[in-house]
Structure formats: C-alpha cells, structure tokens
Amino acid sequence: MKLIINGKDRESAAENLAALWQEETSELDLPGPQGFAIALNGTVVRQVDWAQTPLSRNDRVEIIRAFAGG
C-alpha cells in the first residue's frame, strides 16, 4: 500500500499506526515510543490510539521524534 511518510512516497504493509511505527523504528531497538509522535493527514494521533488507527492508501503520515534543540 502506498503511503506518504515524512514527505516521501513509500510502500508499507502496516495496517495501523502502531505497526507502522514498529516498522519504521525496528533498527533503533527502542523500548517504546517515548519521545515520538505521529500525525495522520495533518492531525496528531495520540499514542494510545495508534493500534486502533487504520491506514489507507495515500495517507500522509508524519513521524517525528524529540531531538536536541535550542
């Protein structure tokens, strides 16, 4: 299924936001999503709702993480 993840066209098999987050961060070996947030089509989805939020073709997903900043 085609998604637009952080501005780029991508193929993903993830059916919901929790699965997508897992897929996108699997190489980071994280204990959990603390410090992350996701917006779906311009609206922030709470972490507790990720597993119940399905994805559809052409959805725009922003996945962000807290970084150092000034």
Place this chain on the structure above:
Amino acid sequence: MNTPIEALTIAGTSLSSRLLIGTAGYPSQRIMVDAIEASGSDLVTLSVRRISLQGHGSDTLRLLAGRRFLPNTAGCETARDAILTAELAREALGTNWIKLEVIGDRETLYPDVGELLEATRQLVDKGFVVLPYCNDDPVICARLADLGAAAVMPMGSLIGSGMGVANPANLELICARSPVPVIVDAGIGTASDAVIAMECGASGVLLNTAVAKADDPVRMALAMRHAVEAGWNARLAGRIPRRGRAQPSSPQLGLVGS
C-alpha cells in the same frame, strides 16, 4: 548573604533558575548533561524532527530525565507548520509548553511577525503555554502578550551570532512595559551579555550556542548561571547614576598635609 534569587514564574509555574538552556550542538552528550547541570537551569529546550536512523534522540531524553522540557518549533516558516509541530511536540514530550519560532527569512532567522501573531493566537486557543521568539520591538511584544503569550522572548541579536544585546534601550522599554516575563532569547555570546540583558530588566535569558560552542561548555554554563544571577541582583539593587566627572569616594576632610 548567599540566598537564592527570586523564582521566575511563567504561567503559574515557578522555576528556581532564570536561565533557560538549549541542548543542541555540544561536543558530546556527556558534556551536554554536565553543562546543563552546571547551568542550574530548570527548563531545557528541545526540537522535534522527522525520524532518521542517525542521531540520538531517545538517548537525549533519557539523559535529561527529570528536567522540564520546552520544545521548540525551530525552522517553521508558517503558522500552520508551527502549530502542527507544537501539537506533535506536546504528544512526544507530554508538555503543553512551546517555544514558538516562526521564521521569515532563512539567512537572518528573523521572525515572520504576521505568522507569529497568528500562531500565538491559535496555540493559546488550543491550551498551549506559548513562549514566542520575537523581534526586540515593544509593540510586537505587547501584541503577543495581549494574545495570551505566557512570556515574550525578544532577540538580543541574531540567533547564533554571539553579538549580545544589540539594542539595550529597546530591551529596557520592552521590560518596563511588559505584563508578562521577558526572556532574552538569541544572541548571547558570553557572560557579560547575559548580565546586560538582566540589568535591562529581563526576567530571564535563553541561550544555547554560547555554552555549547564555548571551548569549555561546562565552565561557560557555570559562568552564565552566575551572570544571570549577578544581572538580576544588580538590577534590583539599583545602579548609581552615570556621571561625567570624578567624585571621590574617600572623605575629603582631614587629608594629611592640608
């Protein structure tokens, strides 16, 4: 006398330090943590960015556990992007405080005032505690406070420039008239700049590069801590007037040989 200075209160929250410090650009994570510790700061700034497999985002959070976070919207150029970034930051970091930056020009990093006012209005409506980075302009600062900004953060000088407080007279005007705390954000290069900002009447100072890029960030952080306290105390103590002529401080009667 070695008592702590008066707390800084923003939106009903009391901060024991009047120094706000950034977390970017240190030589190492260890030095960042040590510098923040040395600064005594209660409130540290962070950014939010699209994920990448590089960098050490979560490590940063773990190392800063127990501190209060002030996420920023650095790099945003429209009210719309800044609002979405603030909402993402609130979810990622569990805080409704936001350092609002809406940049109008990538070369000078000057704020886009129109977008900044609009983003402030909308974020206040959405329940955020908004601390906008803004021009050192008394009218813009007043408008931001009218819209419900919890503090205003006028620039000392350009972000990262280390040029200090470019217009102390403006800053004094802003501080004298502001109904909300004034935090000088951007431009601080060394400890004396922070002292001047506080002597102008600022309630606090926010800095990052001056510490992170110093030869010894931990020592500079300590210097900034003392500078902010010194400037605050000097302001409250009240300076003597400037005079064009000498005025002897020792008694003039009973001079030997007279």
